[in-house]
Amino acid sequence: MENQKDTLIELKHVKKVFEDGVTVIEDLSLEIKKGEFVTLLGPSGCGKTTILRMIGGFEKPTSGELLLNGKDISNLPPNERPINTVFQKYALFPHLNVYDNIAFGLKIKGVDKKTQDEKVKKVLEMVDLEGFEKRSISTLSGGQQQRIAIARAIVNEPEVLLLDESLSALDAKMRKEMQIELKEMHKKLGITFIFVTHDQEEALTMSDKVVVMSDGDIQQIGTPEDIYNEPKNLFVADFIGESNIFNGKMVGKKQVEFGGAVFECVDDYAVDTVIDAVVRPEDVEITEAGKGRIQGEVLSCDFKGIFYVTNVKTDKAEVEIHNLKSYQIGDKVGLDLAPDSIHIIPYDTSINHYEGEIKSYEAETGFEIAFEDFTLTVPADRIFPGCKEANGVLQTEGGEEIAWEGTSVTMSFRPEDATLSDDAEAGFVSGNIFNFIFMDDYYRYRVRSESEEDYIVNDAYLWNNEDHVSVNVPMEKFVFEVKKA
């Protein structure tokens, strides 16, 4: 296959558990092609740096394969990999001058002095620091150190250059300049760049391919345009750029209803599919009151330099809009959306599914079902509809005995049926909020229990990350299903 040939680095089902028992990466697979500029983008703690360190050889995968040109390099020490790194804090050797720092790798390889001189001169030209050979590291500014760190890495002509949040220590203006320079350098060198950042703008500006990560998992891989315009899930939509997220459902062929109106859209899903609609603030059109499909009132309008951020309150939601015109607070306006400005994400039906096992049965209360984090007492007919008890034995409607012992049961609930409480005992399970997204008129929270199960809850109140909360769902809202053996 043509594709296979171009693959330079491949991670296959990589898992990483640190010595203290923390699992950073559960099961991750990723392909990186020759000559690509790939950015691993995600919030801090999402495992992006760990992946970079595994490729660099500073961490070993706990399991899984790490292939370079088709060969497993998991156990190869960093010094034997054709890969060089630009470290987050540059890690330039303070006891060596600029020349010796850059020539460090060449000297170890035994390159002769003349070639060393030439190569050092060439890379210094490339990073625009000609004549800096004799300078001591401590006399360089942050930006200059950054360039020397890049020079020190590329002088070795690696197949892959790893950049670990390399621009984060620079000020905003310098960072912008370096973004452009790095991109040009990538074109000139033609080697693979793998860049790690938490800055979405940086990722969108520089990369050929962006890998959006959260929580040790890849959320989406795509070109910058793809991940901005076609986010695959709510996390990506919320993390990349600003977005209005509405809850709604499909009402016809390419017809979607949300925010109190029906819109045409370009995505085609079956009628009645529950969806989340993502609309970028710059795609919302503001029209005169009475026109447009949604009516609202301006809540605020702030000047941001190139555009105004206008917040409009409609009777169903609050919408953020980036537009070029200024409005007065209280202005009545109409809002409209073009079909291609609506991006539809079908509701993920796999969330909030938990598996348990029936442990015991009491005639009065029902089954005790043990899940990983909690135990629920469920009336028997919720599990086996129509069942009844006769002679102390649980029977089906037809009178057959039910062998309930050890039966596996799946429980699920909808995020909108759950509520959060700060009383850890109030709900059926408790955990810490680790992520939340503002939807049109509520927040979508992800709560993680101690055993690392996630619970997704829509709640109107504003909670904070790290809040310890319990999840409450009324018994009638749980959906139970017996797993067929």
Add this chain to the structure above:
Amino acid sequence: MKYTFHRKQLAIPYAIFLLLFVILPLLVVIFYAFTNEEGHVSFHNFVAFFQSGKTVGTLLYSIVIALVTTAICLLIAYPTAYILSKTGMKSGDALLLLFVLPMWINFTLRITALKEILTLLEGNLAFHPFANTIICMVYDFLPFMIMPLYNTLTKLDDSYVEAAQDLGAKKSHVFLKVILPLSVPGIVSGVTMVFLPSMTNYVVLDMVYNSTFIMGSLIGSYFSAYDWHNGSVISIILLLIICVITAISNRYTENDKADRRVGALK
């Protein structure tokens, strides 16, 4: 008149102490070193020091003992400090205590105990005077070498090691080209803390051998014989040696400061 308190006034007690117990005695020592018994200015004492085989021999012997002690301390302390610094903060500190703990036991007690152990092993200490002196000295000064090395090595940023590996350095190269040069400030301060005291430490020789064949005890023996002039000369010579060594080691600590500036930039 209103009395105003200045922070500088806090230094008065120490200034008095400095004047009475450091500067005045030093002037007295200098006076005696450059005068003869009649009270005339003379360099005879210095000439005599370098002409006498006994005094020059003692000086050389002291230097040799100090050099060997320092070298052995360094050889033992470096790997120890390196391993301790790599074990992770908590257990490292606990282990370090094991090496530093002997310092809390009375010095004479330690040397007496060591002397008994050596006697038990060798039968008679007279057979290996040099080796025994070195053993006692090393035992005494080792913690002073481990401490500064441990401090420097724990502060050494792991990213330097990773950067070196990344650039293709094998473990041996990483050590020789990165870890060792970056731990020079620790080595220098360890060496100063061991070399200078071990050159003048006469307690060990005195207790183990009743010997005065070391600079410190030489001074003591002149002074106890009321020969202020010759005793002062030796003091001055030692002082000069100390000044030279301190000047050299200061140059390294200045480099260390420059490194820290890089740290601030990062």
